[in-house]
Amino acid sequence: MASLPRRFLVHTITVEDYQGQTSKGPRYGPARTVRCLVDEQTRAVRTPGGEQVTSTSTAYAEPEEQAAAPLSRITLPSGRVTTVILTKRRDGGRLGTPNHTEIQME
Template identity: 80%
Template sequence: MASIPRRFLVHEITVEDYKGDSSKGPVYGPPRTVRCLVDEQTRAVRSAGGEQVTSTSTAYAGPEERTAPPLSRVTLPSGRVTTVILTKNRDGRGLGTPNHVEFQLE
C-alpha cells in the first residue's frame, strides 16, 4: 500500500520547524501547511532523548511530508499551539499498512 488515502487527511496543521535558540528565544522556520488526520488522544511516548513524556495529540500525514525536528511549533485545527515531541517515518514495506509520517505532539 502506498500511503494513507488522501480522503482520510481531513485536517490541516501548521508546522514551523525548530531551528535552534537565540538570545531572544526559540527560532522557527517559515510556516507550512500539512494535510493530515489529527487524533487528540493522551498517551505516554518516548522522546528522542529517551525520556517518557505525555503526548496529547498525534497527526498522521502522507509519506511525502517531511518530518519536523523535536520542539517544532505546530498549530492544530482548534487553534491550540503545541510542540513536536518526535516524528516517525512509518514505512510498511509491502505489509499492507499505509506508509505515513507520524507527528507526536505535546
C-alpha cells in the same frame, strides 16, 4: 504499499520548524501547511533522548511529508499551539498497512 488515502487527510496543521535557540528564545522557520489526520488522544511516548513524556495529539500525514523536527511549533485545527516531541516515518513494507509520517506532539 500505498500512502494513507487522501480522503483520510481531513485536517490541516501549520508547522513552523524549530531552528534553534537565540538570546530571545526559540527561533522557528516559515510556516508551512500540512494535510493530515489529527488524533487528540493522550498517550505516553519516549523522546529521542529516551525520556518518557505525555503526548496529547498525533498527526498522521503522507510519507513524503517533510519531517517536523523535535521542538517545532504546531498549530492544530482547534487553534491550540503545541510542540513536536518526535516524528516517525511508518513504512508498512509487505504488511499491507499504509505508509505514513506520524508526528507526536505535547
